[in-house]
Amino acid sequence: MLAGVAFAATLSINGAGASFPEPIYSKWFDEYRKKDPNIQINYQAIGSGGGIKQITEGTVDFGASDGPMNDDQLKAFQDKHGFPILHFPTVLGAAVPTYNVPGVSAELNFSPEALAGIFLGKVTKWNDPALASANPGVNLPGNDIIVVHRSDGSGTTYIWTDYLSKVSDEWKSKVGKNTSVNWPTGLGGNKNEGVAGLVKQTPNAVGYVELIYAIQNKMPYGKVKNSSGQFIKADLASVTAAAAGAAKDMPADFRVSITNAPGKTAYPISSFTWLLVPSKFTDASKRDAIKGFVKWMLADGQNLTEALAYSKLPKEVVSQELAALDKVQ
Amino acid sequence: MASTSTTVPSAGPVVGSRSFLARLRDGDEIARLITFLFAASVVFITLLIVYELWQGSVLPRHKFGFAFFRTTVWDPNADNFGALPFIFGTLVTSALALLIAVPLGIGAAIFLAELAPARLSDTLEFFIDLLAAVPSVIYGLLGIFIVVPVMRDVVQPALKNTLGFLPIFKGPAFGIGFLTAGIVLAIMVIPYIISVSREILLSVPRDQREAALALGSTRWESTWKVVVPFARTGIMGSIFLALARALGETMAVTMVIGNTPSIAMSLFSPGDSIASVIANQFTEATGELYTQSLIELGLVLFILTFILNGLARVLILVTSQRGSAHA
Numbered sequence: 127m128l129a130g131v132a133f134a135a136t137l138s139i140n141g142a143g144a145s146f147p148e149p150i151y152s153k154w155f156d157e158y159r160k161k162d163p164n165i166q167i168n169y170q171a172i173g174s175g176g177g178i179k180q181i182t183e184g185t186v187d188f189g190a191s192d193g194p195m196n197d198d199q200l201k202a203f204q205d206k207h208g209f210p211i212l213h214f215p216t217v218l219g220a221a222v223p224t225y226n227v228p229g230v231s232a233e234l235n236f237s238p239e240a241l242a243g244i245f246l247g248k249v250t251k252w253n254d255p256a257l258a259s260a261n262p263g264v265n266l267p268g269n270d271i272i273v274v275h276r277s278d279g280s281g282t283t284y285i286w287t288d289y290l291s292k293v294s295d296e297w298k299s300k301v302g303k304n305t306s307v308n309w310p311t312g313l314g315g316n317k318n319e320g321v322a323g324l325v326k327q328t329p330n331a332v333g334y335v336e337l338i339y340a341i342q343n344k345m346p347y348g349k350v351k352n353s354s355g356q357f358i359k360a361d362l363a364s365v366t367a368a369a370a371g372a373a374k375d376m377p378a379d380f381r382v383s384i385t386n387a388p389g390k391t392a393y394p395i396s397s398f399t400w401l402l403v404p405s406k407f408t409d410a411s412k413r414d415a416i417k418g419f420v421k422w423m424l425a426d427g428q429n430l431t432e433a434l435a436y437s438k439l440p441k442e443v444v445s446q447e448l449a450a451l452d453k454v455q
Numbered sequence: 456m457a458s459t460s461t462t463v464p465s466a467g468p469v470v471g472s473r474s475f476l477a478r479l480r481d482g483d484e485i486a487r488l489i490t491f492l493f494a495a496s497v498v499f500i501t502l503l504i505v506y507e508l509w510q511g512s513v514l515p516r517h518k519f520g521f522a523f524f525r526t527t528v529w530d531p532n533a534d535n536f537g538a539l540p541f542i543f544g545t546l547v548t549s550a551l552a553l554l555i556a557v558p559l560g561i562g563a564a565i566f567l568a569e570l571a572p573a574r575l576s577d578t579l580e581f582f583i584d585l586l587a588a589v590p591s592v593i594y595g596l597l598g599i600f601i602v603v604p605v606m607r608d609v610v611q612p613a614l615k616n617t618l619g620f621l622p623i624f625k626g627p628a629f630g631i632g633f634l635t636a637g638i639v640l641a642i643m644v645i646p647y648i649i650s651v652s653r654e655i656l657l658s659v660p661r662d663q664r665e666a667a668l669a670l671g672s673t674r675w676e677s678t679w680k681v682v683v684p685f686a687r688t689g690i691m692g693s694i695f696l697a698l699a700r701a702l703g704e705t706m707a708v709t710m711v712i713g714n715t716p717s718i719a720m721s722l723f724s725p726g727d728s729i730a731s732v733i734a735n736q737f738t739e740a741t742g743e744l745y746t747q748s749l750i751e752l753g754l755v756l757f758i759l760t761f762i763l764n765g766l767a768r769v770l771i772l773v774t775s776q777r778g779s780a781h782a
Contacts, residue, residue, distance in 0.1 A: 172738060173738035173739045174739055175738060175739040175740050175741050175746075176738050176739075178741075193741075196741075198742070199741075270627070272629065277709065277714030277727075277731075277735045278734075278735040278736065278738075278739065279735065279736045279737075279738060279739025279740055279741075280739055281739075301532065302532035302533075303532070304531050304532050304741060305531075305739040305740070305741055306531050306735075306736050306739065306740070307530070307531060307532055308528065308529060308530035308531070308532065308533070309715070312715065313629060313631060313713045313714070313715060313725050314713060314714025314715055314725070314727075314735075315714070316709055316710060316714070316735065320710065323599055324631070327599075327603065327604060327607075327630070328607075328629065328630070
C-alpha cells in the first residue's frame with residue numbers, strides 16, 4: 127500500500143552492541159535497505175556489554191551481544207520495561223588456538239586437558255606429556271610456554287573461558303567465564319591484532335584469536351579435541367555442526383552455550399552471537415520492520431554469511447527462531 | 456537592572472547603572488565577564504569530573520572502602536577488584552619515563568637554546584613539534600614492532616648478563632613490560648620537555664647572560680650557573696607537563712606493557728596501568744560493580760594526578776625560595 131507513495135518517510139532503526147558480527151551486520155543492513163528502501167537500520171559496534179546496557183536503558187531499538195544476557199540482566203530489563211527481552215541467534219563464531227613454536231611446522235593437536243593446563247599455568251613446557259601424547263611424530267621442544275590472552279574485554283574471551291570452564295573443573299572454580307577474567311598466567315594483547323602480534327613475535331607463545339581473524343590473516347591454528355574425542359580443525363562447516371549438535375536441546379530463549387557441543391564433526395570452541403529484541407514495541411512500524419528484517423536475515427541473509435567467513439545457522443535453529451519471532455508484539 | 460537602565464535618569468541607582476552601562480560600552484566589563492566565565496568553566500569542568508567519578512563509583516566505594524587501594528586482585532568473576540597493581544604500574548612506568556626523558560630533554564633544550572646556531576635551533580624545533588604531534592597509537596605501533604623486539608633480543612639479555620644480579624633486571628625477557636613501556640613513554644614525552652624548556656631558556660633576559668660573561672665566566676658557566684637556574688621554575692613546569700602526559704597515556708602503554716595486573720620487582724615483567732585497564736575493559740565490562748570499579752580507577756588516577764601536581768607545586772615553591780635566599 128505504502129509502496130505507491132512516492133516519498134514515504136524513511137524509518138530509522140537503531141541498534142548497538144557486539145563488534146564481532148559487525149561486518150556481516152553492516153552487509154545485511156545494506157542489502158536489506160536495497161530490498162526495502164524505506165527502512166534504514168543503523169548499527170554501532172560499541173561492544174556486547176554496551177549493547178546490553180543500551181537496550182536495557184531503552185536508547186536503542188535492538189541490541190546485540192556475543193554472550194547471552196545473564197539472569198540478573200534479564201531481570202533488570204523486565205523490571206524496567208515490564209516485558210521480557212528475546213534472544214535471536216544470527217551467525218556463529220569460534221575461537222582458535224594459535225601458536226609460534228620454533229622448529230615446529232606441523233599443525234598441532236590440543237586436548238582439552240592440554241589447553242586448560244596451559245592457560246592455568248600448569249602445563250609449562252611444549253614437550254609436556256599432555257601435548258606430546260596428542261601430537262605423535264612432532265618433535266616438540268622443551269621450551270617454556272608463553273601464554274598470550276586478550277587484554278580487552280571480548281566475546282572471544284567469553285567463548286574461550288566458557289569452553290575451559292566446561293572441560294576443566296579447576297578452571298571453573300578458579301577462574302570462570304567472562305569477557306575478562308583474572309588470568310592465572312600470561313601476557314595480554316589488545317584485540318585480535320594484539321594477541322596475533324604477540325604470538326607471532328614471541329617464540330614459544332600460544333594464544334587464541336577469533337576464527338575469522340585467523341582465516342583472513344592466514345594464521346596457522348591448531349585442532350582441538352571435541353566431546354567425541356576427534357581432533358577437529360575449526361572451519362565454517364565444523365562450527366555450524368557444533369550449533370546443529372546443540373539444536374536438539376535448544377532452550378526456548380536461545381540462551382545456550384554450544385562450547386564442547388556433541389557431534390562427531392563439531393568444533394568445540396564455537397558460539398552463537400545474538401540479536402537482543404524487546405518482546406513489545408509501542409511503535410508498530412518499528413516492530414514490523416525488525417520482524418521483517420529478522421525473517422529475511424534467517425532466510426536470504428544466511429546465504430551472505432560464508433562470503434564473510436561467518437558460519438551460518440543450522441536449519442533446525444532457523445525454524446526454531448521463526449517460530450519464536452511470533453513472541454515479538 | 457535591565458529595567459532601570461531603560462528609564463530616563465532621575466534617581467540614585469540609575470547613576471550606578473549608567474556607569475555600569477558605560478563600562479559595558481567600553482567593553483571592559485564584557486571582556487571581564489566573558490573571560491571570567493571561561494576561567495570558571497575550567498573549575499566547573501574539574502568539579503564535574505570529580506562529581507561524576509564519585510557518583511559513578513558508589514558500589515565499589517561502599518563495598519571495598521580503602522581496601523580498594525591495597526587489594527592486588529582484579530577478578531571480574533569473583534567480583535573482587537583492587538587498584539594496587541594498576542597504581543604501581545602507572546607510577547613505575549611514569550617514573551621510568553621521567554628518569555630517561557628529563558636529562559635527555561633538558562640537555563637537548565640547553566643545546567638548542569644556548570649553544571646551537573639560531574637557524575639549526577629553529578629547524579630542530581620544527582621537528583620536535585612534529586614529534587609532539589604524532590598520535591600515541593603510532594608510538595605504540597613503533598613500540599610493538601621496533602622497541603619490543605630490540606628489548607627482547609638485545610637490551611634485556613645484555614642487562615641480564617651485566618646487571619642481572621639486581622632484582623630489577625631478573626626474570627624472563629618477553630620484550631614487553633614495565634621497562635619497555637617506560638622507554639616508549641620517555642620517547643613520547645621528550646618533545647614536550649625540549650619544546651617548553653627551550654622556550655623558557657630563550658626567554659631568560661639577555662642581561663643575565665651578559666652580566667655573567669662580564670664577570671668573567673665561560674659560556675658554559677653562564678649557561679649552567681645563571682641561565683638554567685633562572686629558568687628553573689619553567690623547566691620544572693615542562694617536566695610536570697611530561698609527567699601528566701605519562702600518567703594518563705593509554706594507547707601506547709597498553710600496546711607494550713603486557714596488560715597483566717602484577718606487582719613485581721623486575722622491570723622485565725609485564726604489568727598494567729590505570730589508563731590502560733580502563734581502555735581495555737570498559738566497553739565489555741559486565742555487571743554494575745565491575746563497571747563502577749573501572750570508574751573508581753578513573754577517580755584514583757585523578758587523585759594520583761592531583762597529589763603529584765600538588766607535590767610539584769610545593770617543590771617549585773621550596774626550590775624557588777631557596778634560590779632567592781641564595782641570590
